[in-house]
Amino acid sequence: MPLRSIVNARIAMSAGISPADMDYIQLLFTDVAGRLKSLEVPSSRWRATRDRGWSVDGSVMLGEGDRSHGNLRLVPDPDAFLVRPWHTPSGRSVGLVFCHVLDADGEPFAADARTRLRQAVVRSQARGQLPVFGAEADFYLLRDTQPAMAPTDNGCCWDLVDQEQADEVCRDTSDALELMGCTVSGHRHEAGPGQRVIVFRHGDALATADRLLLLKHTARTMARRRGMRAVFMPKPLAHRHGNALRVHVSLSGTDTEARPLFHDPDAPGNMSTLFQQSLAGVLEHADALTALGNPTVNSYKRLAPAPGAPVYRAWGRCNGSTAFKVAGDEAVPESMRLELRSPDSATNPHLLFTAILAAFWDGQDRGLKLPGAYEELDASPSEPGGTTCPVGRLPADLPAALRALEEDATVLAAVGELAARSWTARGRADWHAWHQLVTPWEVDRYLESV
Incomplete structure (x- = not known):
């Protein structure tokens, strides 16, 4: 800039x-x-x-x-x-x-997602709960020249690379976000070559959702100015890491003390009963949340079974394969939070955040019991013909996720019938369009072999 x-x-x-x-x-x-x-x-x-x-x-x-x-x-x-x-x-x-x-x-x-989220926050506050959201969006910086889709560097997670033009895009973006009132905590290299993440400070639900959209727009603008593309597509490069959107959520009291409601020093793991019920609610509605958090055909290329892919409908503290993680320092009450690891940046954050809050309330109102943490670090979801996974998997493709959304009355009520109908119609249209294509992979595999 x-x-x-x-x-x-x-x-x-x-x-x-x-x-x-x-x-x-x-x-x-x-x-x-x-x-x-x-x-x-x-x-x-x-x-x-x-x-x-x-x-x-x-x-x-x-x-x-x-x-x-x-x-x-x-x-x-x-x-x-x-x-x-x-x-x-x-x-x-x-x-x-x-x-x-x-x-x-x-x-x-009725289908304005920002209005739905604003109303959800008001409802949460009426319960004495102030939602606090954070978001970390991965993106690739790719060269806008030949060869197409070439990463800007060959680094991996947390690497200090010497191709500093990519760092300059992150600095330009961070400066711009700061000037728009969004406090940037830092930026770093992610696991894929040319993959970055810019972390901004958590805040209220509506502000965080707005900031995520501004981050995407600003990163794309700054990348273009330096001859690159900022790509938030869930799986832009085959055989490379996908782009995640890690959503962090906690609740604090609405009184002047703003007490962190997810922390209880006398509870196992310092997880309050409210936290356990809220997480149980998210597990209950995980499939419908996947439809909102992973809304494209390409989303499920990222959620394919692989080491570290967040495909289990389970929670843990250290397991990279679970869709949900309990994060934070047990000695720092306000840091205790739920991290949703499965969503990607193709989502509408306003609708996703609204649905998460609705899942929280359902878990609280029904007093749902939280199953134990799943920490089988070396486990991976079973392939066809393999052994049965001890915990369930998230939907494996877009149609399965959309069916789960249509069958989930709690999530449908939260996002609204009109928005849900538009969402599922768009998803099915994409799925239909995808199946009309003949891909290079199919030509290579079948042209002369069948």
Whole structure:
């Protein structure tokens, strides 16, 4: 990022700049799939847009072909305004503001994922529980030149590499996120060649979901500026590590003490009864959560059986093959948390976080018992013809996950029937399209052998 842009952004933020002071403002919202959408207006139109909103067709939210919900309205949330910390190529300043989406009656649109999450947080607070979320998204930095899909370096987990242009992308991204109010804890090399992760500080559910989308957009922008691609696809490279989205969740009290509710010094492993019930709820609804957390055909290439792949419907503290992990230092109460290891960045984080909270409540309300931890480090899920795995597996493909979502009343109620219907329709369309293709692997394997 040019130094001038960073300096200008710092000056703008310190001066308390408003949307009207920008050259342009991008009105941000997400479709059901979790992709950032935007409408850009000149600053001269800001006040009118803020007061009256802007109409948008429901097919933009629900997917092409579904025009049953027209006349939606974007209403900017001034409290969610951000100064974009880089200028356009011609030097213009751009502001960002997330929007509420209202229906024709002026009510929150039923399939607006940010609204669903906001409502879930309110419901959680009414139970005396404040959700705290963190997210770590892996991504590959690939060269935007020939040969295509070539990683920027040959490093592996935590390596210090000498190809520093990739580090510069992470630094540019970290600077930009900091300027948008997102505290970056650090960045490092992940297990695959050219694979990185930028870790930002945990926070409330809505802010964390928003920041994850901004991270993806910002990393892609900064990578393009340096002749690279930031790729969040779950499994972009065959025979290489996939890109995970590790979601960290805990609950704290809503009183002034904000006591960490997942920690109990007198309980086994310091896991409070509330923590155990919440985790049991997540295990109960793990298959439906997989449909939301792993929504593409490609997602299940990453969740294929392999050492360290998080495919077990189980929890542990040290087992890399379990989908859920209890993390944190037992001596630091506020660090006790649940880590979901199976999701990937193709998810809509607002919908996924909403469903996680619903699974928590179901476990708490029903007093579900938590099964024991699974710590068989050398175990791997059985292949066809092999022995039966002692614990269940997550769905092995997208259709199985979508069926689980449709059969899970708790998760369906949380995300809403309209969003769930759009989600499953999109997933089945992708699955159908995939099966119309003839891949190079099939040609190589069968062209002359059958």
